[in-house]
Amino acid sequence: MQLVITGRVDPRVIQEIIARRPDLTLKVWNESGIISREQFLAWAEDADLMITMLTERVDTELLEHAPHLKIVSNMAVGFDNFDLDALEKSQVLATNTPDVLTESTAELTMALMLLVLRRLRSAEDALRQHHWTGWEPDGFLGLELYGKTLGIAGFGRIARSVVRRALAFGMRVIIFTRRALKDLPENVQQVSWEQLLESSDILSLHVPLTPQTFHLINRESLSRIKPTAILINTSRGAVIDEQALVEALRTGKLAGAGLDVFETEPLPRDSPLRALPNVTLLPHVGSATVETRLAMAQRAWHNILAYLNGQKPPDLLLP
Ligand code: DGY
Numbered sequence: 001m002q003l004v005i006t007g008r009v010d011p012r013v014i015q016e017i018i019a020r021r022p023d024l025t026l027k028v029w030n031e032s033g034i035i036s037r038e039q040f041l042a043w044a045e046d047a048d049l050m051i052t053m054l055t056e057r058v059d060t061e062l063l064e065h066a067p068h069l070k071i072v073s074n075m076a077v078g079f080d081n082f083d084l085d086a087l088e089k090s091q092v093l094a095t096n097t098p099d100v101l102t103e104s105t106a107e108l109t110m111a112l113m114l115l116v117l118r119r120l121r122s123a124e125d126a127l128r129q130h131h132w133t134g135w136e137p138d139g140f141l142g143l144e145l146y147g148k149t150l151g152i153a154g155f156g157r158i159a160r161s162v163v164r165r166a167l168a169f170g171m172r173v174i175i176f177t178r179r180a181l182k183d184l185p186e187n188v189q190q191v192s193w194e195q196l197l198e199s200s201d202i203l204s205l206h207v208p209l210t211p212q213t214f215h216l217i218n219r220e221s222l223s224r225i226k227p228t229a230i231l232i233n234t235s236r237g238a239v240i241d242e243q244a245l246v247e248a249l250r251t252g253k254l255a256g257a258g259l260d261v262f263e264t265e266p267l268p269r270d271s272p273l274r275a276l277p278n279v280t281l282l283p284h285v286g287s288a289t290v291e292t293r294l295a296m297a298q299r300a301w302h303n304i305l306a307y308l309n310g311q312k313p314p315d316l317l318l319p
Pocket of ligand 1: 076079101235284286287
């Protein structure tokens, strides 16, 4: 059987695969950059098993090129790159990697809040460019997280992990989710969508990208947010209408944003976001730690291994 892996995963996982299943033929994308669509389609022809990255679209076209495919294991918690209906029709199993990237993504969310609120990027730039003339009472002033209201959209694992950190920073937390939440700790409150928009000093998005969350933050929702607020996104770019966001940032309807994800990745060279001083932009690094990327690759492999052992893969997306 052939296992295709479409990205450069931790070599320890490759060693584990070879040790556990020496019978598998392995095809691993070890080149620099992302595998091209053409290459991916070509590799699919002989693939029985696949570990994909979030950059690979697994859709009808891919499935038509993959007559032997039995399971595709996404090395990501998000699976908006999968067409689940097409997978179900083709009777191909699909899995993701929940849990293992929760802490690293929550850490990055806090880092983005601090970067934007404390204006750390421009402070560091000033130092490097020799504009720091010494400690001054009004030098490089930002705002603190302490005492601020953090609004959270969604209440999955990453959101809960951000809440724990926010409470430790002395923030008040308000959450919008459709599920009724019980036994919330002190300083945490469930609110309506409108209250979330209107009351957050910092609004952080933790929802998966689905047809329901596509452009959840749009011109209308941005018009309700406080002009002093900042928006943080470590989920998926298309949850925000980027054009509407640029407009809000340019016209002072929103004070700033910290973005790790974008509607188009990599961020286009001519994206107007690049020119805005009140935005911190990161290249989708929420889960980019050595520990997490190892755990993600292991989890993706363990889903495949379970299938090979005749067991139900632990992170099966389809029933
Ligand atoms: C995921 O797993 O969905 C993340 O976006 C990867 O960083």
